[in-house]
Amino acid sequence: MKIYFPQWQGAGIGEGIEAGAKTVLDYLDNPEFIAIPLSTVPAGANGVQKHQINNYDAITEQLARFKKQLEQKQPKTLQTIGGDCGLEIVPVSYLNQKYPNLGVIWFDAHADINKPCDSASCNFHGMPLRTLLGEGEPAMNTLLSSTIEQHQIHYVGLRDIDATEKIRLDAGNIYHPKKLNIQELLDTLSRKRITHLYLHFDFDCLEPTDYDKTYYRVPDGVTIKESIACIEALQSHFTIVGSSVLESTTLSQDELQPITPIINLLMK
Numbered sequence: 001m002k003i004y005f006p007q008w009q010g011a012g013i014g015e016g017i018e019a020g021a022k023t024v025l026d027y028l029d030n031p032e033f034i035a036i037p038l039s040t041v042p043a044g045a046n047g048v049q050k051h052q053i054n055n056y057d058a059i060t061e062q063l064a065r066f067k068k069q070l071e072q073k074q075p076k077t078l079q080t081i082g083g084d085c086g087l088e089i090v091p092v093s094y095l096n097q098k099y100p101n102l103g104v105i106w107f108d109a110h111a112d113i114n115k116p117c118d119s120a121s122c123n124f125h126g127m128p129l130r131t132l133l134g135e136g137e138p139a140m141n142t143l144l145s146s147t148i149e150q151h152q153i154h155y156v157g158l159r160d161i162d163a164t165e166k167i168r169l170d171a172g173n174i175y176h177p178k179k180l181n182i183q184e185l186l187d188t189l190s191r192k193r194i195t196h197l198y199l200h201f202d203f204d205c206l207e208p209t210d211y212d213k214t215y216y217r218v219p220d221g222v223t224i225k226e227s228i229a230c231i232e233a234l235q236s237h238f239t240i241v242g243s244s245v246l247e248s249t250t251l252s253q254d255e256l257q258p259i260t261p262i263i264n265l266l267m268k
């Protein structure tokens with residue numbers, strides 16, 4: 001099943017995220033994408049914080065809609081154009097309940113493993129993995145179809161980590177290498193007997209001199225070439241049951257050009 005969900009409220013003000021999602025949708029030009037309508041609850045500059053999460057009501061309303069759609073349709077696979085990273089709690093928890101021991105590959109500059117009380121920004125897109133572990137805001141647990149275990153998480157391109165996130169990463173068995181080593185990643189997944197994968201792709205994992213039309217720009221990322229090689233290696237060794245492309249902000253098809261090979265690999 002193909003989903004278009006331009007959620008931006010998880011990024012606080014979320015400037016450019018909804019329009020950026022539309023640019024990707026227009027590029028793919030495929031009527032199979034089903035749109036999840038955004039909440040009309042005021043958000044961003046007029047947003048309200050609850051449980052130390054900005055735009056809480058807007059986010060939970062539309063995520064519940066997304067979850068219901070999956071429960072009704074029971075898709076075997078999911079490809080999502082986002083949107084901010086907070087939306088991942090729905091597809092990842094859904095697929096994890098269908099495919100136990102799902103490997104989650106988190107291509108991202110950020111760890112997205114904050115607890116609401118630890119997050120300096122209070123933006124939910126910095127919290128999805130903590131929520132998926134069942135350690136987030138308890139009121140959001142109804143949005144989860146399952147919870148994941150820490151050993152299922154594998155980062156690629158991670159380099160901007162909050163101090164409290166670092167404590168959580170180091171406390172457990174969470175794969176977070178300083179530098180991408182594709183063979184080591186493949187071996188790690190095989191050793192854990194992981195067969196099915198979810199590929200989360202926030203474009204801010206990329207080296208900004210390769211692509212910088214993203215909500216955050218963090219130096220020293222993975223190159224476009226490296227990330228293509230990594231996705232191809234994962235696709236050839238494992239069964240990919242879900243993928244996402246997130247947080248690109250360009251309005252222009254020309255500017256999107258450098259990342260279209262990644263979009264093609266993950267969304268076609």
Ligand SMILES: NC(=[NH2+])NCCC[C@H](N)C(=O)O
Pocket residue numbers: 084085086110111112114119120121122123125126127162202204215216247
């Ligand atoms: N999905 C993202 N872009 N996450 C960025 C999170 C940045 C920071 N760690 C925060 O919690 O606010």
